[in-house]
Amino acid sequence: MSEFKPLVFSGVQPTGNLHLGNYLGAIRKFVALQESHNCIYCVVDLHALTAQIVHQDLVGQTRSITAAFLAAGIDPKAHIVFNQSRVPQHAELAWIFNCVARIGWMNRMTQFKDKAGKDRENASLGLLAYPSLMAADILLYRATHVPVGDDQKQHLELTRDIAQKFNSDFSDRIAEIGLGVEMQVGKELINGYFPLTEPLIDGPAPRVMSLRDGTRKMSKSDVSDLSRINLTDDADTISKKIRRAKTDPQALPSDVEGLVGRAEADNLVGIYAALCDRTKAEVVTEFGGQQFSAFKPALTELAVDVLSPISEEMRRLLNDTTHIDAVLADGGERASAIADRTMTDVKHIIGLQC
């Protein structure tokens, strides 16, 4: 019995500046996974069109995400780094998935409901179909694992629903052509073409919150720049933002239970832990009983140590974009080779190809 080969895929939208939340929640995990898996990391520029069709500088934004990937330590030779629109099969497979998925599934997505707001009739069709393109991104490479923030969990479930419906709608055909991989789905043994992809969500800081309000996510769209640490911030700016981060008047607790109900303290401890690959429990064991006036300088030093080399390397890479452009072109070619095989299989399975 064959099995799906473990493969990691993830995507980042080229909209807005990357901040600490993106780095700790996504990019840092991408870097770590390179040790154990083959990885494909994609700048999803087609997804950037779903909320808004006209953009200032998509190419520049795409380069800047790519620069962050490389600066953080992603190796584009050992793995694959590219932007989505270079590989037209993403859109092609998404169309097939639009015909597999149901409108009801899309309507239930909380991200769609949030982004579409009150006037859903006026949202773009692309915004509604966003998860279908995301499923195509992943399944085009038959990826088995997807590192994402927990806000993307629902989209990953939908990706599995699409894979499962495709596998079962075409199970006879998949078996007949001999393209299937046998897998257990509930009680049934299915001859599936697409794997049921698993999200990878763990880590000490799955969710980095705003520095001004520990109950809201750190976000590039927050009006206050003090609410986030951008990957391009210099040491002085990082230091200022941490100094001004909201806290409560108590000292740090000595155990993690003591962080319950203290959103800001919990967030800063979580950031510290994630930046040095330790658990929150270890961090409060070290800092328990100390005031924020002592903890904040330690956090600043750690943040500057980790982030400065990345922002310097990003600046260097973006100064002359030849290297970045070459990485994307090469990654695009290698991704296309895989994507082409999948689309040929899919056309065969569906009956679009004789």
Ligand code: TRP
């Ligand atoms: N929707 C993801 C986000 O907003 C971005 C994304 C698009 C993605 N395609 C993907 C993430 C495929 C993982 C895998 O974060």
